[in-house]
Amino acid sequence: MSAPMPPGPPRHRGGGTRETRRLVAFVDASAFYCSCERLFRPDLRGEPVVVLSNNDGCVIARSAEAKALGVAMGAPYFQVRERLERAGVWVFSSNYALYHDLSDRLLRVLDRFSPDVERYSIDEAFLGLRADPWDPDEPARLETLAREIREAVWRATRIPVRVAIAETKTLAKVGSEFVRHAPVPCVCFWRHPARDAVLESLPVEDVWGVGPRWAKRLRLAGAGTAAGLAAMDDGDIRRGYNVVLLRTTLELRGVSCLPLSEAPPPRRSLVRSRMFGEPLTDPALIGKAVAMHAAAAARMLRRESLAASAVETFVTTGRHARPVHHGRAVTELPSATNDTLAIVRAARSLVGPALATGHGGAPRYKKAGVMLTGLGPAGQSQGSLFTAPVRERPELMEAMDRIARRFGRAAVVPAAQGTPDELRAVHAGRSPAWGMRRDFLSPRYTTVWAEIPTVRLGDPARLGAEAEGVSPRSGPCRRTA
DNA sequence: TCTGGGGTCCTAGGACCC
């Protein structure tokens, strides 16, 4: 597949404006969580760093140095712990307050380069760009632009990013993989001379949108590479797979099927759940966890000015237990609401039914959660002719939210969540039975006054351009070399 | 011998993403 030259001579539209080609830039921070942890710990540059999932369950981010040591993505921490300790790897619990804040700062830099920015995830974004297809210098200009984006992000956030430009999102993702190990990981993949070769050597499972299941089937069908998938028959894909894979295939051929979406589509559901620190069977303890998740979910609703019309409570033993057990129970609310007390009450009333669903013995539950569905804009509930609507207390909710913002989330909560001592333990990262393990949590450097790093003014020699003088309170992250 | 046809809504499960 060589890059097609534009057909015919340059065409001009009314007003003499030359037609332009829509392109997309993909900006991707590699090992984003590790970069965030290093930002305030410059002493960790060049050191192997990993970040663990919630509950310190498994490895979800690895610095290049940690990858070189062979630490696998998704590896359960208890399995790799000894190896990490022997190798002197720095281990952090995930600190989402920090990561979300830095992600917001990164996005603000990207806004300077395009009016069309889609935030795809906490560490990835797409930018809409335009190119002149008749100017032979365009690819070179775009590659320079890619470098400028990377440099601007680095200057503003000290987060390293890769930048790849192509005609579709999927091709831009391929381009980003192509430059993953380049000294300056920026590329214009549109009309890039190496593109065909890259697609021919890229395993099909590394294509965005192709997971392990489909990759296996595609291999059996003789399409083991990105180029192989792109060459498949549309009808075969539609019949044998689905339209999602067909879109991916077209995108690999340079046909854009996944438009930029600047405004995220309205949220349809909201889930709040966590593993317990240890397995639970006691419905009373599970009820406290459910109350905590329900209150958190209601707070998220209010922050997004949404209201929910149904509540689901679920419990699970997790995938690894034998026998596996999932329990769930759902209830419709009399009217859509985001009232914490109404949602907590509904969620708690479902704990018993969820635990009772379809099992004999008493499973050792590892996780509970609350899902809110039927979301819509707050304050538009029609209620029903035949049932009284939920009693709403907007002034009370506003007061609770303000207290929480000022004094912390544990300051005022429904009594169903447990005693003040238990709550303090949860928020300190210690574990009452239903709390989360976060043994290696770094400070919330950028979002909590008490945890902002301090700079020693008496030691100017250490205040280099790389902020070596920043002296964070030493975090509890572990390094046992 | 033979068992309408089409529509909607809901749910569960599968596949994918980060």
Added chain:
DNA sequence: TCTGGGGTCCTAGGACCC
């Protein structure tokens, strides 16, 4: 002992309706 959390979309199948 110890294996994350939060999403979306698509499809198949059942219930129900006319």
